[in-house]
Structure formats: structure tokens, C-alpha cells
């Protein structure tokens with residue numbers, strides 16, 4: 343069952359790379375004759391290969407690179423009877439492969455290679471010490487018929503399916519209580535084929551909350567890298583109450599319109615997490631850091647903390663590039679967002695909460711954000727009045743404080759800042775330093791504040807609201823704000 347890439351296959355693929363390199367040689371006459379002979383030779387081998395079937399397949403869609411061996415034992419999905427024709431249901435093959443790997447946990451686990459092809463499957467569970475490797479051209483396709491999707495109890499910190507009372511659909515790729523799991527590849531794809539789900543959701547044909555694409559719960563030491571996730575039925579990648587997760591060099595795609603709730607990544611009650619070098623363009627928030635909501639989230643009491651997001655490009659026409667909340671009842675702290683670009687989006691970065699949530703959002707650092715063509719750049723909103731049920735405590739007021747914005751730039755922004763605290767939920771200790779954002783409307787009140795306490799350091803463009811204290815570049819106080827509670831919010835533009 344161990345996989346060996348055939349020597350012939352490797353050699354053959356090297357020749358294919360050489361062919362690409364040789365194309366410019368056509369333009370240098372002294373090499374042309376040689377090139378013509380060379381191509382004829384390659385064509386001969388090509389035709390010969392195509393007559394033996396498998397080789398032709400390999401040339402057509404196989405990877406140009408040999409697959410790395412990342413675990414002591416390596417399996418090929420086809421060893422378990424899988425057929426990558428986009429029609430055959432391969433759930434059993436995935437389950438058998440993962441069962442085999444689950445038996446190797448004391449031997450360093452195993453790697454499951456998914457070759458090029460379209461591998462239709464129903465939801466399946468991962469195991470510890472597993473590396474799922476998606477080769478170039480490999481696509482895992484989620485079956486669209488919800489009958490195949492198992493129902494699971496609601497998440498404890500949500501107390502609710504999230505869209506419907508009671509159980510919810512599980513995720514296409516799921517894991518609970520795991521350790522040391524890697525999902526990686528040569529940019530292979532996991533597709534949720536969400537279109538049918540989005541349509542049924544809009545037509546109110548579903549009785550349960552839609553499932554995420556990948557959901558990993560109560561686990562640690564997780565690495566997701568070098569793959570593409572697309573068209574999730576619901577949130578795309580949902581780590582829940584996990585520790586030590588790295589998401590690196592991942593592309594996440596869904597249509598930017600009419601793909602409801604297709605958030606890119608939702609770190610939820612997670613600790614020690616790194617998201618870097620990703621491209622995310624989806625139908626809801628690009629990244630949304632959460633920790634449960636209202637009485638359920640408060641009771642569960644598991645914060646999201648120590649999360650770093652860097653070198654990420656995001657697009658969200660419906661919501662925001664990076665959000666915190668609105669589910670934040672377990673608390674959110676120690677978040678760093680840096681070297682991030684949000685383009686062609688409704689909002690850049692957003693913190694959203696409401697009375698009833700309790701919890702806190704604090705110690706949040708944004709550094710080097712580029713906002714390119716967005717309606718509202720920075721948003722803080724404290725009246726996001728969506729609740730699981732009537733059982734929430736309206737007196738459970740969240741705390742919002744210690745939030746800093748440094749090096750905020752960009753162009754084509756309508757309202758650079760809208761920080762809407764309230765008497766009950768003031769926004770405290772906000773700092774702005776080094777900000778210059780190109781605006782689309784030369785209106786006066788485009789740096790909008792209400793119940794915001796904090797300061798600006800140095801020159802800020804556009805001119806900040808009067809709620810903030812002014813300091814010079816050397817951090818000397820120039821002017822104390824006399825109106826921290828003043829309201830200058832205008833939703834009309």
C-alpha cells in the first residue's frame with residue numbers, strides 16, 4: 343500500500359517542463375531545426391503513452407512535482423477503491439484510509455495522498471497524526487444531498503444550530519479531540535459545492551443549520567496549508583475550541599454575492615493561532631474571530647486569544663475583511679492583525695457586539711492595513727441585535743477596550759472610521775497613529791465616533807473626530823477631548 347512514484351512518471355514529467363522552457367527557442371532561428379526534431383520526439387512518446395492509458399492520464403492531469411513524504415507511512419486514496427470521476431461516492435474509501443491511519447498513531451501516523459481527479463464524498467471524520475495531501479488537480483467534492491450529512495448536537499457556546507433550533511449538519515471534513523493533523527498539498531481543492539445549499543437556504547427548504555466545509559473541534563497542533571477551499575455550504579474553515587493552529591498559504595473562495603454565510607475562517611474560542619499568506623474572497627466575513635454568544639457563550643467561557651493574522655488579502659462585498667464578533671461572549675483578546683489588504687469590499691475591519699453578549703474585546707492591534715476601495719474602513723458597532731433566543735441577559739454588557747490602529751492607508755474609502763459605542767457599551771482606550779486614507783467623498787464627518795475614548799498620535803487623515811485626545815508625534819498631549827460621548831454617526835453615507 344506504500345506509494346512509490348514511478349521513475350518513468352518522474353522522468354516523463356521533467357520532459358514536459360522542458361517543453362515549456364523550449365517554446366521561446368522558436369524565436370531563435372539557429373535552434374529551430376533542433377526544436378522541431380525535439381518536439382517530434384516528444385510527440386512520439388506522447389502518442390505511445392496515450393495508447394497505454396494510465397500514462398496519458400498522468401501527463402494530462404498529474405502533478406509536475408513528486409509528492410513529499412511527510413509521514414512514515416504513505417497511502418494513496420485509490421488503494422482503498424476510490425474513483426475520481428466526480429460521480430462515484432468515495433466516502434467508504436476515505437473512511438477506510440483514515441481507519442488504517444488511525445491504527446498507526448504510535449508509529450508517527452500516516453499520509454493520505456489524494457491524486458488528481460474529482461473525488462465525490464459524503465462527510466467524513468479525520469483522525470490524529472494524519473496528513474491529508476491534495477495533489478495538484480485533486481478536488482474533494484462534498485455531496486449536495488443533505489440526506490448524507492449527519493446531524494450533530496449544537497455547539498455548546500451557541501446553544502442552537504445557529505440558524506435553526508436543535509441539531510445542525512456536521513461539516514464535510516470533520517474532527518474532534520484530535521492532535522497533530524495536517525491538511526496540505528500542491529494546491530488541491532476541497533469544494534463544498536455550496537450552490538445547492540445556498541439556494542435551499544434562501545428558499546427556506548432546510549430544517550437545520552448548514553454545515554461548514556472543514557470543522558475541527560477540541561483539538562490541537564493543526565496545520566492547514568497550500569490548498570484551496572471553496573464554495574462551502576456555510577462557514578468555510580471553523581476551528582472550535584482548539585489550540586495551536588496554523589493556517590498558511592491557503593486560498594478560500596466563494597462567490598462574493600449570493601453565497602450566504604460563507605465566512606472564510608472563523609477562529610472560535612481558539613488559542614495560539616496563526617493565519618498567514620492567505621487569499622480570501624467570500625460571500626460573508628473573510629475572517630471572523632468568535633467565542634460563542636449570549637448566555638451560552640458566557641457559560642461556556644472559552645475565549646479566543648493570542649491570534650495573529652498577517653500577510654493576508656481579503657475581499658468581502660457583503661460584510662468585512664476581518665471581523666471580531668458578533669459572537670464574542672467568551673471574550674476575545676491578544677489579537678494582532680498586520681500587513682493586511684482589504685479590497686473591493688463593504689468594510690475593512692469590524693468589531694461587532696451587542697447588549698446581552700457579555701464578554702470582552704480587548705488588546706487588539708491593527709498594524710499596516712491597506713484599504714483599497716471599501717465603503718467603510720474601520721467599524722465598531724455595539725448594537726448587533728441578533729440573539730439565539732429570548733433567554734439572554736440584556737444587562738450582560740461587553741467591554742471594548744485597548745484597541746490600536748497603526749499605519750492605516752489606502753484609497754477609495756467612503757467612510758474611513760465609524761466607531762459607534764453607546765452609553766452602556768463605550769469604546770475605551772482606542773489609539774490611532776500614522777493614518778492616511780484616500781477618500782471618495784470630501785464630506786466633513788467621515789471619521790465618525792460615538793462614546794469613544796482614546797487618542798490620536800501625530801497627523802491623521804482624514805481629520806479625526808473630537809472624541810479623541812490629540813497628541814503630537816512625540817506623544818505630548820496637545821488637546822484633551824471635551825466630548826468623548828459626543829455622537830457623530832451618519833449611516834446615510
Ligand SMILES: *[C@@H]1O[C@H](CO)[C@@H](O)[C@H](O)[C@H]1NC(C)=O
Nearest residue numbers: 345346347409418420455457
Ligand atoms: C495513486 O494511484 C493512482 C492509480 O494507481 C495513480 O494513478 C496515481 O499516480 C497514484 N498517486 C500517487 C500520488 O501515488
Ligand SMILES: *[C@@H]1O[C@H](CO)[C@@H](O)[C@H](O)[C@H]1NC(C)=O
Nearest residue numbers: 465466467492494512516518
Ligand atoms: C464524526 O464524529 C462525530 C463525533 O464522534 C460524530 O458525531 C459524527 O457523526 C461523525 N461523522 C461522521 C461522518 O462519521
Ligand SMILES: *[C@@H]1O[C@H](CO)[C@@H](O)[C@H](O)[C@H]1NC(C)=O
Nearest residue numbers: 527528529530568569591619
Ligand atoms: C503556496 O502554495 C503553492 C501551491 O501549493 C506553492 O506553489 C507555493 O510554493 C506556496 N508558497 C509558499 C510560500 O509556501
Ligand SMILES: *[C@@H]1O[C@H](CO)[C@@H](O)[C@H](O)[C@H]1NC(C)=O
Nearest residue numbers: 529530531569570591593595
Ligand atoms: C491555488 O488555486 C487557486 C484556485 O484554483 C488559485 O486561485 C490560486 O492562485 C492557486 N494558488 C497558488 C499559490 O498557485
Ligand SMILES: *[C@@H]1O[C@H](CO)[C@@H](O)[C@H](O)[C@H]1NC(C)=O
Nearest residue numbers: 488489542546547548549550
Ligand atoms: C423539513 O421538514 C419538513 C416537514 O417535516 C419535511 O417535509 C422536509 O422534507 C424537511 N426538509 C429537509 C431538507 O429535511
Ligand SMILES: *[C@@H]1O[C@H](CO)[C@@H](O)[C@H](O)[C@H]1NC(C)=O
Nearest residue numbers: 522562563564565586587588
Ligand atoms: C504546534 O503544532 C505544530 C504542528 O502544526 C507542531 O509542530 C508544534 O510543535 C506545536 N507547538 C506546540 C507548542 O505544541
Ligand SMILES: *[C@@H]1O[C@H](CO)[C@@H](O)[C@H](O)[C@H]1NC(C)=O
Nearest residue numbers: 526527565566567568590591
Ligand atoms: C507549501 O508548499 C511549498 C512548496 O511546495 C513548500 O516549500 C512548503 O513547505 C509548504 N508549506 C507548508 C506549510 O506545508
Ligand SMILES: *[C@@H]1O[C@H](CO)[C@@H](O)[C@H](O)[C@H]1NC(C)=O
Nearest residue numbers: 653654680681682683710712
Ligand atoms: C505592509 O503590508 C504590505 C502588504 O499588505 C507589505 O507589502 C508591506 O511590506 C508592509 N509594510 C511593512 C512596513 O511591513
Ligand SMILES: *[C@@H]1O[C@H](CO)[C@@H](O)[C@H](O)[C@H]1NC(C)=O
Nearest residue numbers: 705706743744745746771773
Ligand atoms: C491602552 O491600550 C494600549 C494598547 O493599545 C495599552 O498598551 C495601554 O496600556 C492601554 N492604556 C491603559 C490606560 O489601559
Ligand SMILES: *[C@@H]1O[C@H](CO)[C@@H](O)[C@H](O)[C@H]1NC(C)=O
Nearest residue numbers: 764765766768793824826827
Ligand atoms: C460619558 O459617558 C459615560 C458612560 O458611558 C459616563 O460615565 C461619563 O460620565 C460621560 N462623560 C461625560 C463627559 O459626559
